[in-house]
Amino acid sequence: MKVIIAGFNLDKTLIDKYVPCAQSTPESISAAYARISRSSKSVNELRTDSLKEIEKSRASNQTIIFEMGHASVAEHAVFNVDIIGISRYLTEFIERSRLASFTEKSQRYVTFEDDFVIPEDLDSSIKEEYIKLTQTLFKEYQSTIVTLMNNLKAREPELKKRDLETKAKEDARYILPLSTKTQLGMTINARNLENLLQRLHNLPITEAQELYRQLFDAVCHVAPSLIRYTDVKKNAYSEFDSLKPIIKARSDELVTLTAANGSEVDILAALLYEKNSITFSDALASIVSLTPVEKAKLWDSIFRDLKFWQKLPRAFEMCDLIFETVMSQCCWAQFKRHRMCSIFKTSEVCGSENVIPPSVQELEVRDKWQNLFTEVNLLIQKIKQNQPLLSNYCLTNSHPVRVMVKINLRELYHFVRLRSDQHAQWEIRKISDLMSSLTRAKYPMAAKFLMGKSSYQKLEQNH
Numbered sequence: 348m349k350v351i352i353a354g355f356n357l358d359k360t361l362i363d364k365y366v367p368c369a370q371s372t373p374e375s376i377s378a379a380y381a382r383i384s385r386s387s388k389s390v391n392e393l394r395t396d397s398l399k400e401i402e403k404s405r406a407s408n409q410t411i412i413f414e415m416g417h418a419s420v421a422e423h424a425v426f427n428v429d430i431i432g433i434s435r436y437l438t439e440f441i442e443r444s445r446l447a448s449f450t451e452k453s454q455r456y457v458t459f460e461d462d463f464v465i466p467e468d469l470d471s472s473i474k475e476e477y478i479k480l481t482q483t484l485f486k487e488y489q490s491t492i493v494t495l496m497n498n499l500k501a502r503e504p505e506l507k508k509r510d511l512e513t514k515a516k517e518d519a520r521y522i523l524p525l526s527t528k529t530q531l532g533m534t535i536n537a538r539n540l541e542n543l544l545q546r547l548h549n550l551p552i553t554e555a556q557e558l559y560r561q562l563f564d565a566v567c568h569v570a571p572s573l574i575r576y577t578d579v580k581k582n583a584y585s586e587f588d589s590l591k592p593i594i595k596a597r598s599d600e601l602v603t604l605t606a607a608n609g610s611e612v613d614i615l616a617a618l619l620y621e622k623n624s625i626t627f628s629d630a631l632a633s634i635v636s637l638t639p640v641e642k643a644k645l646w647d648s649i650f651r652d653l654k655f656w657q658k659l660p661r662a663f664e665m666c667d668l669i670f671e672t673v674m675s676q677c678c679w680a681q682f683k684r685h686r687m688c689s690i691f692k693t694s695e696v697c698g699s700e701n702v703i704p705p706s707v708q709e710l711e712v713r714d715k716w717q718n719l720f721t722e723v724n725l726l727i728q729k730i731k732q733n734q735p736l737l738s739n740y741c742l743t744n745s746h747p748v749r750v751m752v753k754i755n756l757r758e759l760y761h762f763v764r765l766r767s768d769q770h771a772q773w774e775i776r777k778i779s780d781l782m783s784s785l786t787r788a789k790y791p792m793a794a795k796f797l798m799g800k801s802s803y804q805k806l807e808q809n810h
């Protein structure tokens with residue numbers, strides 16, 4: 348056996364300094380790997396060949412990826428991209444790319460300055476009002492940080508300054524708008540980058556088009572054979588718009604378990620199936636024939652010595668759950684970062700009230716916030732009349748969204764471990780706790796250890 352590191356991501360300044368311009372592309376790796384399936388040469392020889400003949404590599408990539416449809420070859424080329432000075436609104440949009448990795452500046456730990464996107468295409472008659480109101484929101488954010496810090500200090504004098512600041516920022520950020528500028532690091536392969544470019548191309552706002560152009564210009568010379576179809580028109584499913592008049596809206600609940608498919612018996616049967624050469628129905632029949640005590644023994648064996656960082660077996664994917672929930676934009680920013688599930692968000696803000704953190708609820712600041720939300724909502728309505736997409740910049744972190752998630756029990760364990768943890772942010776923790784108790788009621792054995800990672804530590808200490 349031989350293991351060779353064929354490449355890894357290097358800082359661009361080093362690439363510019365040491366790699367000859369003509370060879371400074373990830374295309375050679377994609378081309379070499381694409382040839383593995385049809386060549387008797389070893390992989391490292393294929394890499395040497397493709398590096399020598401970049402133009403030939405480009406031509407073979409084009410044929411293999413775009414003509415033969417072996418698109419996963421483009422996944423061998425990976426980019427790291429710094430995105431600076433982008434709105435939180437557009438950040439949310441790009442972070443829906445599920446097969447990419449992001450790290451974004453945290454509004455929990457960093458104080459945000461009065462720096463926000465003013466959409467170039469916003470009607471000039473509204474621009475001044477938009478700027479003034481956004482500046483007021485930033486001022487309110489700064490003053491809420493001070494108020495919350497003073498209040499916390501009086502209540503918990505033992506807290507260090509840093510902890511006071513973090514707790515205050517965590518809640519004061521609910522008043523910040525989605526126009527707030529932020530920055531992020533994105534790691535994305537060429538296949539997914541092409542998809543992101545297509546999505547950006549289809550978002551008709553100036554900021555998205557600017558990002559599309561800058562991203563495309565940056566990568567089109569580096570990997571022209573891997574990123575090709577970027578200006579495709581996506582289906583807007585506009586037929587569904589005609590159904591609006593017949594829609595009957597129900598009231599919102601914080602979390603509902605809409606459906607749960609698959610049973611605990613399926614999980615045990617899938618584990619048995621993997622260990623034997625039998626059909627799945629034979630495995631099911633064997634599990635069904637067990638007594639409750641025998642089944643309980645199997646469950647005990649699955650969870651024995653389970654640590655909070657250990658994945659549950661794949662058999663837990665036999666159970667799928669669908670939850671509907673209502674949360675703030677702030678919570679959504681965290682929720683949608685979970686990639687191994689299907690998440691849907693309504694495009695319009697639902698009828699619920701803005702989410703105000705409990706720490707703000709109990710102070711006079713609350714009334715100021717309510718008045719500001721009224722002003723923001725009026726401005727949103729004004730902008731919506733002619734430029735509905737641009738009204739999204741005015742939404743604050745506290746505006747409610749309705750979200751549906753389809754997640755399997757294995758991934759739900761991962762989600763709940765992170766989000767029901769004692770360090771988790773209070774709103775997502777509340778939602779995670781509710782999801783977890785609804786799941787435990789449905790799957791009492793399989794979901795027995797559905798809890799935050801801090802609770803695992805407590806369990807261990809008690810043993």
Ligand SMILES: Cc1cc2nc3c(=O)[nH]c(=O)nc-3n(C[C@H](O)[C@H](O)[C@H](O)COP(=O)(O)OP(=O)(O)OC[C@H]3O[C@@H](n4cnc5c(N)ncnc54)[C@H](O)[C@@H]3O)c2cc1C
Pocket residue numbers: 446447448449450451452453684685686687758761762765766770771
């Ligand atoms: C306390 C806390 C603080 C945070 N702070 C920040 C912050 O400051 N800034 C910020 O940007 N984010 C922050 N996050 C979000 C965090 O970085 C993750 O994006 C988020 O928690 C999703 O979790 P995940 O990546 O573990 O798994 P998910 O996306 O839920 O995926 C589930 C599992 O799939 C696998 N997986 C999915 N995608 C990949 C991949 N590309 N490569 C390898 N394995 C993969 C992993 O096994 C993962 O555990 C924070 C999260 C927490 C809990």
